[in-house]
Amino acid sequence: MKFGNLAWKKTALLFAAVLLLALFALPGTVRHASAAATAEASIVLDGQTINGAEPVIVNQTTMVPIRVVSEQLGYSVNWNQSEGRVTIGGEASPLVLTIGSATAGSASGNVQLEQAPFVRSSTTYVPLRFVGSQMGLGVKWEQASRTVYLQSPVPAPSVPTVPETPGTTTPTPVAPSNNASIDAISFSDNRLTISAGAAVTPKSSTLAGPDRIVVDLPNSAFGPGLLANGSLGLGKVGTLAVENSSLVKQVRYSLFSESPSTIRVVIDLNRAVGYNLYTEGNLIFVDLNDDGTAPPVGTDGKKVVVIDPGHGDHDSGGVGITGVKEKDMVLQVGLKVAALLKQEPNIDVIMTRSDDTFVALDDRAKIANDAGADVFLSIHGNKANTSSAVGTETYYADASRSKTLSDTIQKHVQAATGFRDRGSKQANYVVIRKTTMPGALVEIGFLSNSEEETLMMQEDFQQKVALAIVAGLKEYLGV
Structure with missing residues (x-):
C-alpha cells in the first residue's frame, strides 16, 4: 500500500519490492544472523496491525520482516542471484543491498547498516532504522508492548520560490504537469x-x-x-x-x-x-x-467483473522449481476465466492485463474502481521456501465487504484443485484493500511444490480451475 507524496512512494515501492524478491528468489540455503534473536513482537503500520509479522531483535537491533512491508507496496527490482545482490531503481538513483552485507549502496554513497540483512525461517529481515530512513517512515519501538509503530510521512506543502531581494533572479519552479x-x-x-x-x-x-x-x-x-x-x-x-x-x-x-x-x-x-x-x-x-x-460495459443491469492476473513483464512473481513463472500461469488461467465469463449473458468482464505487460498494484485497483465493477478477483500462484507447502487459499481485506466473496471462491476453487484447503483468510494486499467493491485474491496452489506446479501448467487443470472461479463468481453475484 502506498503512502505519502509521489517521490516518497517511488522510493518506498522500489526499496520494499527488492526485498520481497529476495525472499522468494534466494537459494534454498537459509542464512542466519550471527546472534540469537528474540521474537514475539508486532508491527503496526499507520494504525493497522499487520498480521503474521513479528520483528526480531539481533545484537540489540530491531530487524523488520521486509516481506510484510513489500506485500503492502510492491514494485520491480533487479536480482543478481549469483552475487546475492539486489538493485533498486534505475541507473539515476539506485539502491543496492546485499544479503549478509552490512553496507548498502545509494545514490549519495554507501550506507552502513546496524545489522546485515538476512533470511531466517523463510523470512527476510532488515534493520528497522534503515527501513525508516530509506522509506521515509516514522519509526517507534514500544518496549512495554513489544510493538513496532511505523507511520507514513505527511507530504510537506509546496512553497513557491521568491527572490530574497529586489533585482535578484531566482529560477522559476517547474509547475507540476x-x-x-x-x-x-x-x-x-x-x-x-x-x-x-x-x-x-x-x-x-x-x-x-x-x-x-x-x-x-x-x-x-x-x-x-x-x-x-x-x-x-x-x-x-x-x-x-x-x-x-x-x-x-x-x-x-x-x-x-x-x-x-x-x-x-x-x-x-x-x-x-x-x-x-x-x-x-x-x-x-x-x-x-x-x-x-x-x-x-454494465449496461442493462449486467454485472461487471474485473479479472486481475497477477504480476507481468519484468515482475515474474514466484518461480517454480522447474522454472514455471507465476505471471505466465495466472495469465493463462485468467484468459480462460474471461472467455467463460464472456459467454454469460448477464456479466461483462474487464481484464487488468491480457498479455505479458506490467500493471502497477494501485492501477489494478483503480481500473476496477473507475469501471464501477461489482466484483474484483486477483489470480495468483503461491511460493514457499519449502517444497512441503501445499494447498489453495483465498484472501479478503475488508471482512464486511469481501469475506463472503472470498469464502465462495475458496469453496469452488479448492474443490476443483483437490489441493489442501488452506481456507479463506484476511490480508492487507493492495489490490483487494484499495478496491471499493467486494474483492478477493486466490492463490491456486504452490509453484514450489512439484506436484502442484505440474498440475497448474496443464490445460485441462487450468480449465477446471477457470470453471470453478466462474461458478464461484456466479454464485456470489446470484446470476
Whole structure:
C-alpha cells in the first residue's frame, strides 16, 4: 500500500519490492544472523496491525520482516542471484543491498547498516532504522508492548520560490504537469481498455491500407507502469500482442506529440470494423463487439467483473522449481476465466492485463474502481521456501465487504484443485484493500511444490480451475 507524496512512494515501492524478491528468489540455503534473536513482537503500520509479522531483535537491533512491508507496496527490482545482490531503481538513483552485507549502496554513497540483512525461517529481515530512513517512515519501538509503530510521512506543502531581494533572479519552479497519466492498456474480448489517472477526452479516426483505428489522448503522458516496460519517448513505440481475435492483429502505443503531450494508440485490424468509443470515469473503452454496436460495459443491469492476473513483464512473481513463472500461469488461467465469463449473458468482464505487460498494484485497483465493477478477483500462484507447502487459499481485506466473496471462491476453487484447503483468510494486499467493491485474491496452489506446479501448467487443470472461479463468481453475484 502506498503512502505519502509521489517521490516518497517511488522510493518506498522500489526499496520494499527488492526485498520481497529476495525472499522468494534466494537459494534454498537459509542464512542466519550471527546472534540469537528474540521474537514475539508486532508491527503496526499507520494504525493497522499487520498480521503474521513479528520483528526480531539481533545484537540489540530491531530487524523488520521486509516481506510484510513489500506485500503492502510492491514494485520491480533487479536480482543478481549469483552475487546475492539486489538493485533498486534505475541507473539515476539506485539502491543496492546485499544479503549478509552490512553496507548498502545509494545514490549519495554507501550506507552502513546496524545489522546485515538476512533470511531466517523463510523470512527476510532488515534493520528497522534503515527501513525508516530509506522509506521515509516514522519509526517507534514500544518496549512495554513489544510493538513496532511505523507511520507514513505527511507530504510537506509546496512553497513557491521568491527572490530574497529586489533585482535578484531566482529560477522559476517547474509547475507540476497537468497531463493525465496513462497507466494501463489492455485488450480482451474485442475491447480495448485504457486506464488514465484523470479524465481524458479521446479523439478517434479510422485509416485504411491497412485498416486501423487511431485513438489520440490529448494532454496525457505515460505513467510509471507503462514506462517500466521500456523507453517510450518520442519516436518509441510500445506493442500489445493480441491473440485469439479475428478482428485485431495488435495494438501499438506511442508519444505522438510533446506539445501538447499526446499519447496515440493504434489498433491494427485484420479488416475494417465498426467501433464504439466511450469513457467511464477515467477509463477509455474502444469496443469492437457487434461491429461497434455493443452497449457500454454494465449496461442493462449486467454485472461487471474485473479479472486481475497477477504480476507481468519484468515482475515474474514466484518461480517454480522447474522454472514455471507465476505471471505466465495466472495469465493463462485468467484468459480462460474471461472467455467463460464472456459467454454469460448477464456479466461483462474487464481484464487488468491480457498479455505479458506490467500493471502497477494501485492501477489494478483503480481500473476496477473507475469501471464501477461489482466484483474484483486477483489470480495468483503461491511460493514457499519449502517444497512441503501445499494447498489453495483465498484472501479478503475488508471482512464486511469481501469475506463472503472470498469464502465462495475458496469453496469452488479448492474443490476443483483437490489441493489442501488452506481456507479463506484476511490480508492487507493492495489490490483487494484499495478496491471499493467486494474483492478477493486466490492463490491456486504452490509453484514450489512439484506436484502442484505440474498440475497448474496443464490445460485441462487450468480449465477446471477457470470453471470453478466462474461458478464461484456466479454464485456470489446470484446470476
